[in-house]
Amino acid sequence: MMTVDYPVKDLSGFAMIRDFSIRLMIITLCLVCTAQEMPQRLLNFVIEQTKTDKIPMSEKMSTHTNAINWFEIPVTDLVRAKKFYEHIFEIEMQKMEMDGMQYAMFPFDPMQGKISGGLAQSPMHTPGNTGSIVYLNANPDLQLVLDRVQAAGGFISMPKTSIGQNGFMAFITDSEGNSVALHSNA
Numbered sequence: 379m380m381t382v383d384y385p386v387k388d389l390s391g392f393a394m395i396r397d398f399s400i401r402l403m404i405i406t407l408c409l410v411c412t413a414q415e416m417p418q419r420l421l422n423f424v425i426e427q428t429k430t431d432k433i434p435m436s437e438k439m440s441t442h443t444n445a446i447n448w449f450e451i452p453v454t455d456l457v458r459a460k461k462f463y464e465h466i467f468e469i470e471m472q473k474m475e476m477d478g479m480q481y482a483m484f485p486f487d488p489m490q491g492k493i494s495g496g497l498a499q500s501p502m503h504t505p506g507n508t509g510s511i512v513y514l515n516a517n518p519d520l521q522l523v524l525d526r527v528q529a530a531g532g533f534i535s536m537p538k539t540s541i542g543q544n545g546f547m548a549f550i551t552d553s554e555g556n557s558v559a560l561h562s563n564a
Contacts, residue, residue, distance in 0.1 A: 449495030449512050452503030453554045456480045458531070459497045462553035465530040466523050467516075471496070479503075507557040513547070520548055520562035 437443050453459035460471050460482040471482040479500035486494035495512070516523040521538050527550050528534070535557060536549035545563040552558055 444493055446493050448493070450498040450503065451495070451512060451552070451554075451556055451558065452505045453497045453499045453556075454505055455554065456482055456497060456499040459499075459552065459554050462530045462532060463497065466526040466532070466550075467514075468526075505552075505554040505556045507551060507555060511549075511557065511559050513559040513561045516548075516560040516562045517564075518562065519564045520546055520560045523560055523562075524548055524550070 439445060451459075456473070460473065463469070463482075463484070464471055469485055471484060473480075473482050475481065479498055479502075481496050481498055483496040484494050486492070524534055524538060531553040533551050534548065535551050536547075538546050538548045541547050545561060548560045550558055550560065
């Protein structure tokens with residue numbers, strides 16, 4: 379293995395990189411490359427491109443953006459629905475009120491650039507089992523989530539089903555009568 383033969387002057391942005399695999403790639407490049415192969419400006423470029431504040435949340439939909447910015451699952455009883463989702467996912471949801479709408483948010487950190495959403499109770503939100511389907515993250519194994527659905531007041535509409543290299547999916551009906559999909563890699 380080669381040693382670093384050039385000074386890396388500024389790694390101040392390194393801590394902003396949230397993806398461990400990208401951090402590992404940068405460290406590896408720094409260890410094995412010569413000054414000609416890994417100039418400071420390349421390192422700066424990688425750091426700049428992976429900062430969380432660079433996520434294009436206001437950019438037009440494209441292959442570089444998310445197709446979904448936010449989701450809302452309609453509910454008629456926010457307390458009951460919040461308890462259902464907290465139980466099956468073993469999470470805590472934050473309750474809030476916005477413009478007369480009762481809301482419970484799934485875990486969310488706006489600085490991470492990840493998509494999230496919540497449960498919404500208002501005259502505009504009517505639960506149902508037809509229409510758009512939201513696939514919720516049930517990693518590491520959606521069977522663990524399915525095992526808690528019935529005890530929480532819902533039922534399994536479609537059991538854990540393989541979708542090949544894309545992982546597994548299942549459908550549940552929540553405590554409010556909504557059809558919701560689950561996805562996990564295992």
